[in-house]
Amino acid sequence: MTNLNIRNVSYSYPDGTLALEDFCLSISSGERIAIIGQNGAGKTTAVKLMNGLLKPTKGNILVGDMDTKEYTTAQISRKVGYVFQNPDDQIFHNNIESEVRFGPKNMGFNEEQVDKLTNWAMDLCGVKNYNDENPYNLPYSIRKFVTIASVLAMDSDVIILDEPTAGQDKVGLERLVHILKVLEEKRKTVITITHDMEFVTEYFDRIVVMANRKIVVDDNVDQIFYNHEVLEMSMLKPPAVTKMAKLLSLSDGITTQAQLLAAISEKVKQ
Incomplete structure (x- = not known):
């Protein structure tokens, strides 16, 4: 299994905009963590750095013993899978089964393993009945589960979910909770970015609050939502x-x- 260690990381975009500053975080294998904060706090930048989509301007990110600066995004994705906030930014095949099979196939699993992982992920995410459908013919909420399945099929140790509850109804939320329980049983690490505070309090024990490109507090859920100073600083509502x-x-x-x-x-x- 894989631990994450983020050491004094800062990131600036090519135009010089500072998106993350002196970010430090250690995540042990099997943890379930929610990262919360207002838009612009640096949440998505932080998780894209964990996945190798972005490289630190300063500091180091260790995925297990891999320094993300020294590996490609494809290599890091074997350890850290990232589900985009908008499924349309992730989907690029014209049918669902091909979309889900792509990850494990390109990671070098043999055909039997690819079949097993693809079927498992599609079944878990409730998209197996849409095998031959073009994802763009399906509702947004279903496309979200297609992208989750495509990442789960890669069997990465760490799963990052960016706003997974967006656009979901009660049935979708129940399925999402079931997925979290299965991942917990498999000792997968789950990192979630969300604005859904009810989802945070019901299913996550460790909460990282961000504001102004930094971590404001890293604590358990009951300590955060009863801390007026933290809520005011991060502009969050309980x-x-x-x-x-x-x-x-x-x-x-x-x-x-x-x-x-x-x-x-x-x-x-x-």
């Missing part, structure tokens, strides 16, 4: 569950629906 807990004068640390219902039940008993 999830509805936390707001309700505060309105009802319940104890701090309530971030999930289950915790809220338990606290209300306890208060009623008293």
Whole structure:
């Protein structure tokens, strides 16, 4: 399995715009981490550096024992798979099965392994019934799962999901949660960028908050959404569950629906 170590990384775009500054983060194999913050905070730049799509202007990123500066994006993708925020930026085949097969095939898996990984990923992501469909004939939400399947089929140790809940209905969210559970069972590391605070509080324990191209805080979920200074600095709003807990004068640390219902039940008993 693969650990990630990001050491004092900064990144500037070719026009000189500073997108990330002195970014430090260590991620152990099997962790589930959400990176949150307003647009422009540097979240997507940070994960593209982890995947090798971008190279640090300063500092180093180690994927296992691989320094991303010394390897191609294709080589790093064997360890770190990245699902783009917009599926249309990722899809380039004219049918779904070809899209999903492309990754494992080009990573050098034999035909039997390619078949196994492709079928597994398509089944897990609920797109197996669309084998021969052109992805662009399908709704946005389904195209999102096509891109997730194409990355999962590569069997990378680390999976990065950029805004995975965008455009999803209740069925899509339930499928996404199931995928997270399967990846957890497989000890895959999952890094998610999202603006969906309910998704964050329900399914992620470790939260990295970013603002102004830097990490503001790296902590567990209940510490972040009850920290007024952090929320103000990062311009984040707490999830509805936390707001309700505060309105009802319940104890701090309530971030999930289950915790809220338990606290209300306890208060009623008293």
